[in-house]
Amino acid sequence: MGPPNQVDGNAAPQVDITVVGAGIIGICCALALARQGLKVQVLDKQAPGMGASFGNAGHMATEQVFPIADASILTRLPGMLMDPMGPLRLDWRHLPRALPWFTRLLLNLRQAPYAHSVRGIRALNEVSLCAWHKLLDTAGGRHLLKSDGSFLVHETPDTATELQAIKARMADHGVTVEAWKGDAIRERAPELSARVQGGLFFPDTGHVVNPYSVSELLVAAARQHGVCFHQREVTRARLSEHGVTLTTADSGTIQTPRVLLACGAHSAPLTAELTGVRVPLDTERGYHLMLPREAHRLPLAVTSLERRFIMTPMREGLRLAGTVEFAGLQRPANMQRAWQLHRLTQGLFRDPLSAEGATPWMGFRPSLPDSLPIIDSVQHGKVLLAFGHHHLGLTQAAITAEMIATLATPERTPSFQSLPEPAPYRLNRF
Template sequence: MQDLNHDLVVIGGGIIGVSCAWRLTRAGYKVLLLEKDDIGRGASFGNAGHIATEQVLPLASPAVLRQLPRMLLDPLGPLRLDWRYLHRIAPWLLRLVANMRPRAQRAGSAGLRLLNEASLPAWRQLLQQAGLSRLLKEEGSLLVCESEQAFAELQRYSHVLGELGVSSEPWSAQTLHRQVSGLAPAVSGGLSFPDTGHVTDPYQLVRRLFEQAQAAGLAQLQAEVHGGRWLADGIELGTSRGPLFAKRVLIAAGAWAAPLVRELAGLKVPLDTERGYHLMLPGERARPPVAVSSLERKFIMTPMADGLRLAGTVEFAGLQRPPDYRRAWGLMRHADALFARPLATEGATPWMGCRPSLPDSLPVIDRVGPQGRLLLAFGHHHLGLTQAAVTARLMLSLLSGSAPELDMAPFRLARFGQLPPSHNFNNSVCLPGSEI
């Protein structure tokens, strides 16, 4: 068994794991980062780059339930459920339906507001400390529509968001076309969200933070984690590089977190994955000036250093099925409909990644087990980039024992069931096939 004498082993090399590792290493902790693939090459590589602080409404809503038949029949729709995966995701869907109750929706919105209100200031602080402020553009974002009826819906949505503390301003067609040149005449209005922003290169953000953390003492081991068990003075992880002893473990493995949580916390979390797609257009570097999403078409366009990224769609098909890149290329049709002239497609590249999703739309941010040795940061669904910096600050508070800046109750693991007593956490050997 390897004993690398680290204070903490972080499992997961995406934006959540790397942000936590960066923050904790700077705070003086000896941290080891485990990742089976290249750092930042998972969902963090291809996200939309949008700091989506305006998104405070949970996924669970009656509208999703009404779309279920279409989800099963339309392979290229914005919300897709692969019928071959229906039997696997049925328990997750039942929990989603349970979270459509008004009380659950209010609790979900309250939790999202807590995190999102702190997210942009947390990123501003982190990037200033890292000397990477150039990667963040705080110029707002837009949600546009293509009919007068839809514009009326946006105005109602603006009112709902205002009651939840989210700033937005309805823009008429004239205002919108004046602010964003080249839009199609069909674009009839929109909402401006001034307290949002976007990252110009999400992959470079992860890489630069990782490299800075390495320079400050972060160790990294490329290894796959197969399971673990509790020992008297720590946790033993089973890895592809052999057994590894850890004083403390932080699970930040995104969509692959559930098996380790079951192993080490003794609780089966209802974690599934929203498979998201993007299409990168390297020939488009000038339009639009900010992130623009579409109410009817359910996708987003974000200007980045390497071109324009078209991103979106939600596909429920699990972790194992190959990508259906028709979904990425289909974004082109929607984007072209929003501009007066076609977008440049030369050199365009598609991508698919797996977002970790919990049915109440809230992540797990917690510390459990004997002496709080098991830390948890996963389940941020499509808000991983948005909430990564504040999650890292909360993780530092949990690890150091200082008072967190936010009420942590909405993000506790115990909301999914009764945790075993601290003295009775799982100490069995790892189960076959439980891979992270």
């Protein structure tokens, strides 16, 4: 792993728009805005490509068209509170702050809002891979994305019925999905054990060989288009007569004609200051464990239905990810949740996976209770918003950038012709 991208030393003398957030969403948006002819600078307290964008599962999850929870969350809530190692964990100390968010989540499980969320997620996911191919082709990075599909596998007869229900439900919503027997799956992924009885194959998915490498490539492309990156923490924001005034932790104030908030799980306070809207944003704390000695165990991403985690092959190893914890932004990481992912692999492979040299990680995924991101232009175009993509940030980053570029420059012809309708992602739904 190379060192983080170095930030530029001097502030741009003039910019048309300042992007707050240098994760994959902010990077993609900055590049798209610059290609529309705007002068862009990006501010983040971390180097570009760090945070949640550094440690995501690397899976282009276009098959995941359903909200982050369904009605079963009601029966699972006691286990979420009691089991610190469970796949979905709610820290009891975060419960008072999380209750309003979970209340909204439950309200969105009603038939009409749930169907609205599915349509909105699906509209983004259906064009996400196409947008990524276009973006990476223009940056010379198609080799970083493997469009090889992915598996959801099961191990017991008891889960075969559940798997068939998943297949039918996904097919009903336009997801291309195939049922495969265990032997056929092992022909594609020979290292998997005989415990795998069958699964679903999603041909229209893929994975990146390293999420950070994707960020590095796009940062370099953005710099070639004049984008400046500065490692500065934005702490306050207010509208001014000529645009937006940003207060930084260490560099005073910055005046900018327009701002794009793309700072993920940290976006809510700045959004409230600039719009008056208190968005119900919480964070899914996601964990991964990177196994550097297992880079060639799988040729494509594989998710376990029973064990509820994903394994993605990358250049530097096999990344195990998928555990979710609701514990807010302030509590320290519980890295035992990352190491638990290695224990979950036991029995899935013909030979045990080596954890020698393994590295754990935790990051914050921004989640809204309707599972739809905010992608919008408000305050007469002075404020643009692109956050709340929960565990689909990587998947939806390229298409989000196309939508933001169109919102920022409505007078120009869109460079991407299959943009989703913007209504489901507007701020005014809150």
